[in-house]
Amino acid sequence: MAISLWKNVLQTTKERILQQRGVSLYNSAHGYEEEAIKKKLQQFAGGSITLSKEDDGIGILTLNNPKLMNAFTGTMMLELQERVSELENWKDGKGLIICGAGNTFCSGSDLNVVKAIANSQDGMNMCMFMQNTLTRLMRLPLISVALVQGKAFGGGAELTTACDFRLMAPGSEMRFVHKRMGLVPGWGGAARLVAIVGHRAALRLLSGATGVDPEMARRLGLSEETLESSDGSGALEEARAWLGRHTEGPASVVRAVKEVVAAGRELPLEAALRTEKDIFGRVWGGPANLEALARRAKHK
Ligand SMILES: CCCC(=O)SCCNC(=O)CCNC(=O)[C@H](O)C(C)(C)COP(=O)(O)OP(=O)(O)OC[C@H]1O[C@@H](n2cnc3c(N)ncnc32)[C@H](O)[C@@H]1OP(=O)(O)O
Numbered sequence: 001m002a003i004s005l006w007k008n009v010l011q012t013t014k015e016r017i018l019q020q021r022g023v024s025l026y027n028s029a030h031g032y033e034e035e036a037i038k039k040k041l042q043q044f045a046g047g048s049i050t051l052s053k054e055d056d057g058i059g060i061l062t063l064n065n066p067k068l069m070n071a072f073t074g075t076m077m078l079e080l081q082e083r084v085s086e087l088e089n090w091k092d093g094k095g096l097i098i099c100g101a102g103n104t105f106c107s108g109s110d111l112n113v114v115k116a117i118a119n120s121q122d123g124m125n126m127c128m129f130m131q132n133t134l135t136r137l138m139r140l141p142l143i144s145v146a147l148v149q150g151k152a153f154g155g156g157a158e159l160t161t162a163c164d165f166r167l168m169a170p171g172s173e174m175r176f177v178h179k180r181m182g183l184v185p186g187w188g189g190a191a192r193l194v195a196i197v198g199h200r201a202a203l204r205l206l207s208g209a210t211g212v213d214p215e216m217a218r219r220l221g222l223s224e225e226t227l228e229s230s231d232g233s234g235a236l237e238e239a240r241a242w243l244g245r246h247t248e249g250p251a252s253v254v255r256a257v258k259e260v261v262a263a264g265r266e267l268p269l270e271a272a273l274r275t276e277k278d279i280f281g282r283v284w285g286g287p288a289n290l291e292a293l294a295r296r297a298k299h300k
Pocket residue numbers: 067068069071107108109110111112114151153154155156177178181183184185186187
């Protein structure tokens with residue numbers, strides 16, 4: 001009796017932690033030194049991450065470091081964390097598009113940073129910092145799309161996997177180049193890639209450091225659609241229109257849809273079902289539900 005009660009308490013606590021946005025995977029109990037790595041990353045400045053929150057509830061997060069193919073400097077990693085916090089607090093948000101400046105997505109970590117922190121302690125701290133940030137990004141109650149133009153290499157390819165969907169422009173390429181760098185993904189990209197394409201395809205892509213064009217990405221289920229436009233603003237407009245079809249309706253309902261799917265993806269079945277029940281309770285009899293009933297909505 002006491003054991004089963006204790007098990008229930010543990011389970012509920014685990015569920016609550018998973019549901020709580022903004023809660024990090026790693027803390028000091030895991031040997032993670034957040035302040036130390038933030039201080040270190042601050043030393044590698046350049047580029048920026050901007051966020052524009054549009055009236056239609058779609059946020060546009062742009063990686064700006066076109067001189068280095070939008071590689072992540074240290075300060076960009078710090079800014080990404082800040083932007084994710086901002087998105088966690090954006091209650092009217094429904095969707096998110098992540099894109100890169102200058103018609104290319106992101107070439108991964110800035111190799112100057114990689115070289116400067118090529119020791120175990122800094123590497124582990126950077127890895128935990130980025131996993132914390134990208135896990136929070138993945139768990140946002142927003143439907144997210146990575147708009148891949150040009151190259152998404154290394155950590156750039158990993159970042160795309162933290163989004164719900166990937167849309168690729170003609171001529172673009174994703175490539176997990178880590179093995180060629182004597183590395184494996186460390187920003188959570190391997191675990192997420194397995195969940196997206198399955199373990200055999202993930203192993204092929206990682207072990208071969210294989211370049212994935214839009215057609216191959218579609219076949220693997222890595223990309224939803226190949227856009228028509230390869231030009232920056234045209235591709236963004238197409239991505240907005242695509243996402244707009246999935247974010248139509250009130251924010252409370254769109255966010256609830258993302259939340260039930262995230263629970264189904266991350267939690268064991270019983271916990272996912274309990275979470276679904278709680279979220280259902282939030283929308284049942286809510287304004288959008290009552291309005292649809294009053295309108296006697298038909299779904300033709
Ligand atoms: C856990 C995270 C692990 C990681 O992300 S490790 C980093 C993995 N990424 C890489 O190794 C990418 C290396 N870069 C490349 O392969 C090529 O630059 C790339 C992306 C295919 C683009 O090729 P091209 O279109 O021919 O352009 P390019 O080579 O002339 O590049 C333009 C300028 O950007 C620079 N650049 C590109 N990616 C970079 C990076 N990640 N860090 C630092 N600098 C980078 C490149 O060196 C070049 O600069 P410069 O004009 O030579 O001064």
